[in-house]
Amino acid sequence: MAPTPRRPHALHPSLRTILCVSAHPDDNEFTIAGSVAAWARDGRDVVFCLVTSGGAGTNEHTPRSDGLVPLRERECWEAARILGVKDVVFLRYQDGVVEPTLGLRRDLTRVIRRHKPDVVVCGDPTVRWYGNEYLNHPDHRAVGSAALDAVFPSAETGSIFPELLAEDLEPHKVREVLLSGANSPDTWIDISDTLELKCAALKAHVSQVGSGPWVDTLLREWAARAGKRAAIPYAEAYRRMVLARGD
């Protein structure tokens, strides 16, 4: 017997602020941008935090990539504008060599306490590869790991990183976490109405993807594959953690 399809998930109305933490300027557009556009349309505040500015994003610019960083930050701002994102924070770590250090955990804790998100979205740090053709980038794993460690326990515990209290950044409890790229997703967000915006946002990263129709083809294929599990045309898949029950 075929398994019963899952229903698409809608964030609880009380979850107003969403922080999306990623390694590279185009990561959100490849993975979660359909959900982001839907949340922004709902009137929720979405903030992007990019740990690197993507200075290693092409071999054309190595070994010097000074010109690439401002270009990629501009492309990221344009994608954010298309999606309705309220703010973009760049931590400007070096692209390609990110590690889940205490320093990164502290920086992400600072961002969480400053923006007070109800939901944090990040990549699943436990995934080493997808299928037989794609090794997950170590920056993705490092950022996902540091983001989860920032969500719990350091964002909500004042005695961890006391220097943040000196910056008037009080402890903050994140209520939900959505992990993208998880091998065992359990939550599907309907992006049927925002897939076009997702494609347009990814195409804002001209230095990385050009503007070819392959972008639409690829994202449509991924969204249809994810949607099959929830019996909806187009979806993005997550593993959802509920850390504090809402109203």
Ligand SMILES: [Zn+2]
């Ligand atoms: Zn990436």
